[in-house]
Amino acid sequence: MEILATRNDKGTIVAISGKMDAVTAPVYEQKLRELIDGGETVFVNDFSRLAYISSAGLRSILATAKILKPKQGTLMFCGLTGPVRDVFEISGFGSLFPLHPSPEAALKSIG
Amino acid sequence: MEILATRNDKGTIVAISGKMDAVTAPVYEQKLRELIDGGETVFVNDFSRLAYISSAGLRSILATAKILKPKQGTLMFCGLTGPVRDVFEISGFGSLFPLHPSPEAALKSIG
Amino acid sequence: MSQRSLRLEARIENLEAMLAFVAESAGKLGWLGERLPNIELAVEEAAVNVCNHAYPEGEGFIELSAGGSRDSFMVVINDAGIPFDILAAPEPDLTADITEREIGGLGCFLIRSLTDRVSYRREGERNILQLEFLREKGQEC
Amino acid sequence: MSQRSLRLEARIENLEAMLAFVAESAGKLGWLGERLPNIELAVEEAAVNVCNHAYPEGEGFIELSAGGSRDSFMVVINDAGIPFDILAAPEPDLTADITEREIGGLGCFLIRSLTDRVSYRREGERNILQLEFLREKGQEC
Ligand SMILES: Nc1ncnc2c1ncn2[C@@H]1O[C@H](COP(=O)(O)OP(=O)(O)O)[C@@H](O)[C@H]1O
Ligand SMILES: Nc1ncnc2c1ncn2[C@@H]1O[C@H](COP(=O)(O)OP(=O)(O)O)[C@@H](O)[C@H]1O
Numbered sequence: 001m002e003i004l005a006t007r008n009d010k011g012t013i014v015a016i017s018g019k020m021d022a023v024t025a026p027v028y029e030q031k032l033r034e035l036i037d038g039g040e041t042v043f044v045n046d047f048s049r050l051a052y053i054s055s056a057g058l059r060s061i062l063a064t065a066k067i068l069k070p071k072q073g074t075l076m077f078c079g080l081t082g083p084v085r086d087v088f089e090i091s092g093f094g095s096l097f098p099l100h101p102s103p104e105a106a107l108k109s110i111g
Numbered sequence: 112m113e114i115l116a117t118r119n120d121k122g123t124i125v126a127i128s129g130k131m132d133a134v135t136a137p138v139y140e141q142k143l144r145e146l147i148d149g150g151e152t153v154f155v156n157d158f159s160r161l162a163y164i165s166s167a168g169l170r171s172i173l174a175t176a177k178i179l180k181p182k183q184g185t186l187m188f189c190g191l192t193g194p195v196r197d198v199f200e201i202s203g204f205g206s207l208f209p210l211h212p213s214p215e216a217a218l219k220s221i222g
Numbered sequence: 223m224s225q226r227s228l229r230l231e232a233r234i235e236n237l238e239a240m241l242a243f244v245a246e247s248a249g250k251l252g253w254l255g256e257r258l259p260n261i262e263l264a265v266e267e268a269a270v271n272v273c274n275h276a277y278p279e280g281e282g283f284i285e286l287s288a289g290g291s292r293d294s295f296m297v298v299i300n301d302a303g304i305p306f307d308i309l310a311a312p313e314p315d316l317t318a319d320i321t322e323r324e325i326g327g328l329g330c331f332l333i334r335s336l337t338d339r340v341s342y343r344r345e346g347e348r349n350i351l352q353l354e355f356l357r358e359k360g361q362e363c
Numbered sequence: 364m365s366q367r368s369l370r371l372e373a374r375i376e377n378l379e380a381m382l383a384f385v386a387e388s389a390g391k392l393g394w395l396g397e398r399l400p401n402i403e404l405a406v407e408e409a410a411v412n413v414c415n416h417a418y419p420e421g422e423g424f425i426e427l428s429a430g431g432s433r434d435s436f437m438v439v440i441n442d443a444g445i446p447f448d449i450l451a452a453p454e455p456d457l458t459a460d461i462t463e464r465e466i467g468g469l470g471c472f473l474i475r476s477l478t479d480r481v482s483y484r485r486e487g488e489r490n491i492l493q494l495e496f497l498r499e500k501g502q503e504c
Contacts, residue, residue, distance in 0.1 A: 022234055022270045052259055054266045055328040065320045083259035090335045091328050092316030133375055133411045163400055165407045166469040176461045194400035201476045202469050203457030225424075227370040228384075239387070243369075246380070283366075 003031050010107040011042030011074075017049035020057035029060035033067070041073030044106040048079025053087050061093070074098075076106040114142050121218040122153030122185075128160035131168035140171035144178070152184030155217040159190025164198050172204070185209070187217040229285040232273045232301060240269050240286055244297060247288035253295050257355060260336045261295065264353050267329040268299050268308070276303025276349070292357065299351045306349060307342045308333060370426040373414045373442060381410050381427055385438060388429035394436050398496055401477045402436065405494050408470040409440050409449070417444025417490070433498065440492045447490060448483045449474060 001024035004015045012035060020028060032043065045061075047053075065075045078100040080088060088094040100106035112135035115126045123146060131139060143154065156172075158164075176186045189211040191199060199205040211217035228243045230236040244265050248258060265286070272284045285300040311330035315323065334340055339354040369384045371377040385406050389399060406427070413425045426441040452471035456464065475481055480495040 021237070021266055023237055052262070054263055054270070055332055056270065058328055059325055062320070062323060062325050066325070069320055083263070087263070087332070090332065096320060096323065132378070132407060134378055163403070165404055166473055167411065169469055170466055173461070173464060173466050177466070180461055194404070198404070198473070201473065207461060207464065225370070226372065227368070229366070229368040231367065
């Protein structure tokens with residue numbers, strides 16, 4: 001897994017590539033916690049190059065969302081590909097979080 | 112395993128790197144058979160970048176030497192490193208074949 | 223293909239080796255396409271659970287066996303941990319919102335959702351979990 | 364480290380996976396240095412022999428188990444092939460010249476030379492070959 005966070009005036013785009021599994025998901029969670037501690041509250045997870053996600057990844061995502069909630073923050077997603085989209089659908093995460101076609105569309109949605 | 116054969120007026124230097132094992136030794140044997148079929152009879156095996164040899168490698172070397180013998184050819188060796196040198200010693204191949212410090216020294220030895 | 227197996231210490235650091243073993247075994251049987259991520263995911267979930275929960279008081283092993291054909295691929299996961307029947311694990315609430323939704327509890331659900339046939343049995347001191355994947359008619363496997 | 368094992372079809376194409384398994388198992392126990400090529404070599408010779416000779420009439424499996432400590436590393440190789448006692452294999456003639464010297468016959472000899480303790484037993488339908496490597500006092504393992 002590789003994580004690339006790009007700040008922008010509306011929020012932070014977090015592009016994640018590779019696999020988000022039991023070994024790598026904690027790295028994602030840690031990274032987002034640091035950004036939140038640094039004051040960020042609006043995130044777009046760009047999953048267009050994420051090939052795989054397991055429940056460990058879902059766990060880290062939900063844990064992050066729960067931290068953002070009381071801060072009025074948002075965790076949005078874009079670019080979900082086949083297997084990742086399937087996991088989001090099966091687990092109900094697809095309706096728990098806003099999914100967008102692109103990072104730009106996601107940031108636009110919050111006005 | 113990688114094989115690089117360099118022809119020169121006195122013979123052919125065959126530089127082999129990597130591992131010469133049951134999977135790769137047949138490739139070496141095949142390569143030398145082609146060179147012999149092409150008329151080459153003097154070979155220096157440069158083992159300075161060979162990390163590992165197993166009995167499959169010794170088998171290919173002896174088979175090659177047996178083809179060269181009636182053609183008055185020679186198979187010389189140089190640059191044996193730790194584990195390869197040990198295998199040559201244990202198996203008696205160190206006294207079956209001339210070992211030299213460098214390709215140049217090997218070619219010089221045949222005058 | 224005869225039955226292949228890999229037995230390692232049940233630790234997350236060995237997860238990659240386990241998944242590589244399963245992917246290679248599936249690949250040798252011609253399972254190269256779309257289903258592979260599903261297979262890997264189901265196996266990861268089951269293996270991670272063994273690493274995290276099967277041996278609460280120490281360390282133990284996990285053994286994966288793989289085999290089958292182009293039409294059916296089976297992975298059997300075997301451990302000597304506490305008895306745990308994946309089929310009896312409760313369904314997660316998939317409709318709760320972020321605040322209410324509980325963290326965790328998705329692993330067993332994903333395994334059941336992605337695997338065509340799941341069976342569990344306790345044999346002596348062993349948990350034996352069988353995951354079978356079927357190729358659909360006409361589908362690339 | 365508990366006992367780890369890998370069971371695959373006894374085919375040369377699986378040799379790399381077998382050696383990677385053994386090297387990783389040895390590495391986890393701290394065997395990182397000079398002895399590793401010896402260990403790999405002894406295991407390759409034994410494994411190649413099983414692939415080439417153990418199942419003259421078809422196919423079969425090979426199982427490698429690895430375990431030990433920083434002071435002693437043991438690999439057990441197990442197959443269901445024809446009975447073969449490596450300790451009874453004849454010594455090669457190491458002094459013959461190129462013309463006289465026979466091709467082959469070095470594998471078993473190398474195993475015996477590189478391994479500190481070799482034992483063989485037939486158990487039912489199984490060949491069980493144990494290769495044990497000892498760290499010398501003061502030596503990097
Ligand atoms: N192999 C196992 N042995 C013992 N308990 C287990 C095992 N697998 C799962 N469990 C129990 O079932 C619960 C639900 O597992 P799971 O659905 O994978 O979600 P998670 O592991 O994320 O909590 C775990 O929290 C654990 O208490
Ligand atoms: N696992 C085995 N099962 C049956 N026969 C074997 C086995 N290993 C070795 N042999 C026999 O012993 C002979 C010598 O083996 P070895 O010393 O490894 O040399 P090589 O395999 O190169 O001939 C082989 O040619 C084979 O006939």
